[in-house]
Amino acid sequence: MEPIKIKIHSTGKYVPEKKVSNDDLSKWMDTSHEWIYKRTGIVTRHLSEGEDTSDLCIKASRNVLEGRSIDPEDIGLIIVATMTPDGQSPSVASKVQAAIKATNAMAFDLNAACSGFVYALSTAEKMLRHMHLPYALVLGGEVMSKAIDWSDRKTAVLFGDGAGGVLLKKSEEDEQFLTEDLHANGNKGYALTSGEKKVSNPLVDTQEASGFLTMDGREIFNFVTKSIPKSINKVLTDNDTSIEEVDYVLLHQANARIIEIVAKKLGCSIDKFPMNIQTYGNTSAASLPILIDELAKDNKLFIDKKQKIILSAFGGGLTWGTLLLEIN
């Protein structure tokens, strides 16, 4: 029997309507457009005016399915990568499942912080091969604005809200998922924390932790600039592919300067590293699917020829991962 192959069938996204500029932020805290832009490349971000992560993910899902004449009952799996779910239960994925009437789908959330979408795509691609239904919906969605300490200007200026996703399909065509390299280093988990909640019950009375996002900038910077070029080189070597053969390297949109450093370390032109951080800020697990959908709608991806692309993300955990795909 021919091995089952998996392809990306369609893409979509949704971001909250409200656009907040660096100048807007400077009215809320002691910061400036110049300071933020020079260090991060961010100009605006979209922030929720009340929509929660499931609202963004449901709208992104509808955008993924739009005009594709897909019976939602043919979707066997929904994974939402998020570190900012509406709550612990029900999962965001379950809410999406209900909203799009994917009655035959199993659904769960996956948390690998900003690496979540790469982790979820890797998980879904493997699970779908063993399922009898033909489709899997993979989303990344975050309302980072509810995890941020708005009195901490070092982190508050970095993040934005949004959701994006792709529909995977079993296919008769060539395999799209070529090689991957996924990692975690829990020893450095302290470098990015969020949503911490202490045990409090009739046996222990604990001071409530703030739960706000904290980040050790230098630790994260060192980790990314060392691990990501290595991880990208690993998927290339494993597939006997050179960086010159790759059409685009899509990096998690955390910081434009970091993306430039990774490009330089790989000896690769920055033109191969599309960016939209200027518009959306760091949307954590949503950053890659939003970027993929923008490039697709811009006719830069999923065009009438084969393209090799790399997806690479890094974040809390610490977690990181890289996928090499050949799409068309």
Place this chain on the structure above:
Amino acid sequence: MTTFEKIQEIIVDQLDKEESEVQRTTNFREELEADSLDLFQIINDIEDEFDIKIESEEGLSTVEDLVKYVEGQLEA
């Protein structure tokens, strides 16, 4: 190459400056307009070059501070 010359080379390369602009007394934040990410990169390169660990960038403001820190680590 002396420790100073190696550090000077790293800073010149990272900040895209002339050698003459990077002297022992140069304050990299004020005179070279280096921000925190620039400093992280410089520290990373110094760590790799000398095979040492710089735990904190606190108290490092001039090229001389870096030279002394590195020489202290190498002697330890």
